[in-house]
Amino acid sequence: xxxxxxxxxxxxxxxxxxxxxxxxxxxxxxxxxxxxxxxxxxxxxxxxxxxxxxxxxxxxxxxxxxxxxxxxxxxxxxxxxxxxxxxxxxxxxxxxxxxxxxxxxxxxxxxxxxxxxxxxxxxxxxxxxxxxxxxxxxxxxxxxxxxxxxxxxxxxxxxxxxxxxxxxxxxxxxxxxxxxxxxxxxxxxxxxxxxxxxxxxxxxxxxxxxxxxxxxxxxxxxxxxxxxxxxxxxxxxxxxxxxxxxxxxxxxxxxxxxxxxxxxxxxxxxxxxxxxxxxxxxxxxxxxxxxxxxxxxxxxxxxxxxxx
Amino acid sequence: xxxxxxxxxxxxxxxxxxxxxxxxxxxxxxxxxxxxxxxxxxxxxxxxxxxxxxxxxxxxxxxxxxxxxxxxxxxxxxxxxxxxxxxxxxxxxxxxxxxxxxxxxxxxxxxxxxxxxxxxxxxxxxxxxxxxxxxxxxxxxxxxxxxxxxxxxxxxxxxxxxxxxxxxxxxxxxxxxxxxxxxxxxxxxxxxxxxxxxxxxxxxxxxxxxxxxxxxxxxxxxxxxxxxxxxxxxxxxxxxxxxxxxxxxxxxxxxxxxxxxxxxxxxxxxxxxxxxxxxxxxxxxxxxxxxxxxxxxxxxxxxxxxxxxxxxxxxxxxxxxxxxxxxxxxxxxxxxxxxxxxxxxxxxxxxxxxxxxxxxxxxxxxxxxxxxxxxxxxxxxxxxxxxxxxxxxxxxxxxxxxxxxxxxxxxxxxxxxxxxxxxxx
Numbered sequence: 001x002x003x004x005x006x007x008x009x010x011x012x013x014x015x016x017x018x019x020x021x022x023x024x025x026x027x028x029x030x031x032x033x034x035x036x037x038x039x040x041x042x043x044x045x046x047x048x049x050x051x052x053x054x055x056x057x058x059x060x061x062x063x064x065x066x067x068x069x070x071x072x073x074x075x076x077x078x079x080x081x082x083x084x085x086x087x088x089x090x091x092x093x094x095x096x097x098x099x100x101x102x103x104x105x106x107x108x109x110x111x112x113x114x115x116x117x118x119x120x121x122x123x124x125x126x127x128x129x130x131x132x133x134x135x136x137x138x139x140x141x142x143x144x145x146x147x148x149x150x151x152x153x154x155x156x157x158x159x160x161x162x163x164x165x166x167x168x169x170x171x172x173x174x175x176x177x178x179x180x181x182x183x184x185x186x187x188x189x190x191x192x193x194x195x196x197x198x199x200x201x202x203x204x205x206x207x208x209x210x211x212x213x214x215x216x217x218x219x220x221x222x223x224x225x226x227x228x229x230x231x232x233x234x235x236x237x238x239x240x241x242x243x244x245x246x247x248x249x250x251x252x253x254x255x256x257x258x259x260x261x262x263x264x265x266x267x268x269x270x271x272x273x274x275x276x277x278x279x280x281x282x283x284x285x286x287x288x289x290x291x292x293x294x295x296x297x298x299x300x301x302x303x304x305x306x307x308x
Numbered sequence: 309x310x311x312x313x314x315x316x317x318x319x320x321x322x323x324x325x326x327x328x329x330x331x332x333x334x335x336x337x338x339x340x341x342x343x344x345x346x347x348x349x350x351x352x353x354x355x356x357x358x359x360x361x362x363x364x365x366x367x368x369x370x371x372x373x374x375x376x377x378x379x380x381x382x383x384x385x386x387x388x389x390x391x392x393x394x395x396x397x398x399x400x401x402x403x404x405x406x407x408x409x410x411x412x413x414x415x416x417x418x419x420x421x422x423x424x425x426x427x428x429x430x431x432x433x434x435x436x437x438x439x440x441x442x443x444x445x446x447x448x449x450x451x452x453x454x455x456x457x458x459x460x461x462x463x464x465x466x467x468x469x470x471x472x473x474x475x476x477x478x479x480x481x482x483x484x485x486x487x488x489x490x491x492x493x494x495x496x497x498x499x500x501x502x503x504x505x506x507x508x509x510x511x512x513x514x515x516x517x518x519x520x521x522x523x524x525x526x527x528x529x530x531x532x533x534x535x536x537x538x539x540x541x542x543x544x545x546x547x548x549x550x551x552x553x554x555x556x557x558x559x560x561x562x563x564x565x566x567x568x569x570x571x572x573x574x575x576x577x578x579x580x581x582x583x584x585x586x587x588x589x590x591x592x593x594x595x596x597x598x599x600x601x602x603x604x605x606x607x608x609x610x611x612x613x614x615x616x617x618x619x620x621x622x623x624x625x626x627x628x629x630x631x632x633x634x635x636x637x638x639x640x641x642x643x644x645x646x647x648x649x650x651x652x653x654x655x656x657x658x659x660x661x662x663x664x665x666x667x668x669x670x671x672x673x674x675x676x677x678x679x680x681x682x683x684x685x686x687x688x689x690x691x692x693x694x695x696x697x698x699x700x701x702x703x704x705x706x707x708x709x710x711x712x713x714x715x716x717x718x719x720x721x722x723x724x725x726x727x728x729x730x731x732x733x
Contacts, residue, residue, distance in 0.1 A: 149312045152709045154670035160693035161316075161701070241556055245675060248558045249690065264558060271566055278566070282559035289554035 028302045035298015041291025045284075049094035049112075056088035061256055068274035078276045080267055086280055089258040093281065096257050097240055097288075102170045113170050113253060114239040117177025118232055124178060125185025126228065130216045132186065133193025144190070147183040155180045159246060168254045173246065177239045188231055192224035199223075226303040233296035237289045244285045260285050312709050313485070316702055317358050343461040348494070349448065349480045361491065361702065364484030366390075369449045372441045375400075377449075377481065383417065387499055390447045390481045402442040402452065404473035409440070409452060430454050443481075447492075450475035490703030495695045500703045503688070508707060511673060511684035517600060518607035518669075523662075526612050527655065530619020534654065535646055537624045545616060552613030557672045561606040561679035568602060575601050603680045610672050611665075618661050623654040656726045663719025670708050 030036055057076070058064065063083040071078045077086040096102070098112035111119070132143040150158070162176040196202060197220060205219050246252030247261020260281040267277035345351060352360075359365075366377045379388045380399060391399035391414055399414035402425060409429075412420040430438040438454035452475045460474040483489035490500040533545040552560070568575045576599045626632060627650055635645045670686075677686035685704060692700035 146315075149315050151667075152312050152712050153316070153705065154667045154674075154708050154712065156671035156674045157689060157693075157701075157705045157708065160689070237554070241554075244556050245558065245671075248556070248675070249678065251694075261556070261558075264562065268562055271562065272570060275566055278559075278562055282555070282563070286551065286555045286559065290550055293550055293554060 032298035032301050034294050035302065038291045038294025038296070038298055041287055042295055045094050045288050045291070046098055048091045049098045052088070052091035052095055053099070056085075056091050058085040058088045060084065060088040060092040060258055068270055068277065070274065070276060077280050078274065080263070080277045081270045081274070086277060089263060090260070090280055090284055093258040093260045093263065093284065094288075096170065096253050096259065097243060101174065102257070104169065104171070113173050114177070114236050114243060117174045117239045118181060118235045120174060120178030121181025121185050121235065122228070122232055125182040126189045126221065128182065129186035129189025130193050130220060133190035134197055134212065134216050134220065136194075140190075143186070147186050150179070150183045151187075155242070156245070159242065160251075163246070163251050168251065170253055173243060173253060176246075177242060180242070181235055181239070185228070185231065185235070188227060189224065192227060193220050196220045196223050230296050230300045230303065233292055233299060237292035237296070240285065240289055240292070313362060313706060314358070316705055316709075317361060318354070340461045347446075347448070347460060347478050349478050352479065360482055360484065361699075362484050362486060364482050364487055364489065365449075365479065366481055366483060369441075369479060369481065373443070373449060374441070377443075379483070380414065384419075387502055390443055392443050400443070401445060402440075403445065404452060404475075406473065409442075409454075412445075442475075444475060444478075446480075448478045448480045450479070451477040485703065485706065490706075491699035493692070493697055493700045495692060495697040495700060500700050504685075504703060504707070507683065507685045507688045507704075510682070511677070511686060514600065514603055514607070514677075514682065514684060515669060515673060517604045518611065521604060521608045522611045522615060525608070526615035527619050527658065529612070529616040530658065531623050531646070531651060531654065533616065533620040534623020535627060535650070537620075537627065542620070546620065549613035549616045549620075552609050553617070554613075555609075557606060557610050557675040558679050560609045561602070561676055564602050564606055565679075575599075603676050603682055606676050606679070607669070607672055611669065614665065614668075615658060615662055619654065619658045622657040623650065626650045626654040629653075652726070656723060659726065660719045660723045663715045663722065666715040667708075667712050670711070 030039075052060075061084065065075060065079045065083045065085065067079060067081055067083045069075055069079040069083075075085050075087065077090065080086055080089065096112060097114050099110060100108045101111060101113050101116055102108050128143050128147070132140040158180050159176045162179060163172055166172040166175065193216070197215075202215060202219050205215050210219075243252055243259070244261035244264075247259040247263075248265045250262065250265060252261055253259045263281040264278055264285075267274065267281075271278055349357070370377050373392055375395075376393045378391055378393050378399070380391050381387075382389045391401060394400045394411075394413075401412040401414075401420070403410050403412055403422070409425040410422045411425045412422055414420050429440050429442075431440065433439050440452045440454070441449060442452060444450045458474045458476045459470055459472050461470060480492070482491050488501065490504070492498065493500045493503065496503065529545050529549070533542040533549075536542045632645060632650055635649050636642065673684065674686035674690055676682070677684045678690055681687070685707065689701060689704045689708075691697075692704065
């Protein structure tokens with residue numbers, strides 16, 4: 001299997017069809033049972049989020065039922081303290097995390113808050129980490145000192161400070177996730193760059209007289225993408241966790257769209273009457289994070305197998 | 309640490325927005341805000357305020373006031389106060405009344421008597437205006453202008469009061485963080501140093517209890533899962549661990565409250581402290597100590613999964629290594645192989661990681677304390693951050709950073725002690 005995979009990818013390099021090569025590489029996740037389960041969970045939530053864009057059982061923000069109903073035939077998961085359908089709210093809650101980001105001015109762009117946040121930390125972290133690892137010396141020292149200072153902060157305090165600074169909004173949460181995630185990515189990228197920069201192909205590129213920028217992003221980065229990708233998957237999990245936590249503290253994603261963490265927080269006061277309103281969003285957060293973790297585990301298993 | 313403090317200060321500085329709006333409310337007028345900002349000394353440049361926050365300002369304000377500044381413990385409020393030591397050794401502050409300046413002389417019991425200030429204290433500034441730098445009743449170094457009391461807005465419990473006879477410039481006195489004075493909390497109006505130690509103590513006890521419960525359990529589960537790699541024991545432990553790690557603290561906390569606090573009524577659902585009950589009194593009897601049970605379990609649940617998974621990975625690696633295989637092949641009892649050969653090597657990685665993981669624990673503690681209403685460092689940080697109480701956030705955050713740095717050093721030391729292959733000369 002491993003040999004066959006290797007030959008196809010070598011052949012694909014020749015045929016310049018980079019996308020097909022990526023597609024085949026992506027399929028290796030199905031070789032891992034854990035990874036497949038994880039992927040299924042994640043896709044399940046993606047599907048619900050997409051579905052909720054066009055259809056939910058009831059409008060997610062309309063108080064049209066009795067309050068705090070337990071699960072029944074009309075409202076499959078029950079209703080919350082304002083008489084809103086929990087299933088609709090749960091589905092819509094997945095949107096903001098996974099597939100849309102609301103920007104100021106009423107525009108929504110594709111890609112959820114968690115995904116953009118991780119993307120941001122990936123870009124920032126990779127840029128800093130590669131620079132530090134490739135140049136070494138003083139550059140490395142300064143960048144790593146700054147990163148160490150950021151890492152020394154407990155995350156929650158960074159979140160609180162960023163949100164206190166910029167107010168509420170989807171983009172603020174994205175920035176918070178970016179700032180807290182970037183140091184970790186940068187450390188990983190740096191260690192990979194330190195390893196890769198002594199390989200022959202990098203030396204060859206240096207001899208050719210390529211610019212540092214070209215070497216960092218065209219020679220080192222593509223060869224470091226495996227571990228970075230696995231890390232990014234884990235980070236999306238952390239990001240969802242963080243969004244939920246912020247929502248719970250009441251400083252996360254703003255209304256009107258429902259937010260899972262905030263749903264738990266609001267329903268907490270009515271837990272005597274209706275434990276389900278707390279239970280469903282909690283389960284949603286937990287399953288999605290678990291799914292991403294399993295997916296990352298599977299990805300890690302498979303990519304490291306091929307690297308060996 | 310210095311870089312961290314710089315980063316923290318300026319993030320909060322530019323991040324908090326106009327703190328006076330938060331204190332005074334959105335209804336306050338611009339004049340009220342400006343006046344209050346002046347009284348808080350927020351009109352100084354950020355760099356000056358940073359150094360004041362870090363190292364204090366009494367050492368240079370001393371020259372401006374012209375006499376030594378001392379802190380004296382006030383027996384009534386139980387808080388330290390700033391006074392100026394006069395020429396005859398008496399302790400002085402100043403107050404203006406009807407345009408005339410009076411000296412307040414401190415008495416032994418903390419109260420003071422008033423007497424007219426002598427004329428020779430006034431100096432003339434560059435524009436020929438007679439001025440005087442002294443101390444007011446609010447622990448600020450202030451500039452008075454002779455015969456002209458400024459009008460300021462004073463915040464009282466009932467609202468705003470306009471007050472004449474005031475100084476024109478205020479610089480709150482501070483010893484600075486590194487000398488143990490983080491300044492005054494804007495939220496409570498008390499020195500941060502007065503409320504912080506109790507908070508730290510309470511959180512410390514909570515974290516310590518959680519640590520004591522978590523460590524043996526997590527390492528035990530991790531080792532059991534590790535030696536049974538791939539079997540159902542391993543599967544159960546791994547999946548439970550993953551589920552616990554992936555469940556946010558607040559969910560675990562709320563579920564525990566629901567089950568033990570509400571349905572079974574075994575344990576109190578919130579952590580209520582009597583006003584000045586110390587943590588030691590609390591621990592002295594089970595009746596009062598049981599409010600700690602649910603917070604500790606919540607923290608345990610979150611940490612348990614992570615540490616157990618970490619230990620498992622490390623254990624699996626060690627169990628597949630050639631020296632363990634050799635030990636088994638040479639006929640050693642299996643238990644001896646595990647306990648003597650494998651565990652010791654397998655614990656190196658988890659213990660280091662656990663120490664680095666303290667940052668995460670701090671985050672968890674903030675949430676757990678908010679969920680249970682536990683009056684520790686976490687709720688303090690949270691409340692201060694929501695309020696924009698910068699002195700309090702900065703001091704509390706520096707405490708957490710210090711803890712993180714110290715535990716990292718402990719982690720490094722533990723790594724060296726446990727791993728005989730690493731020896732620093």
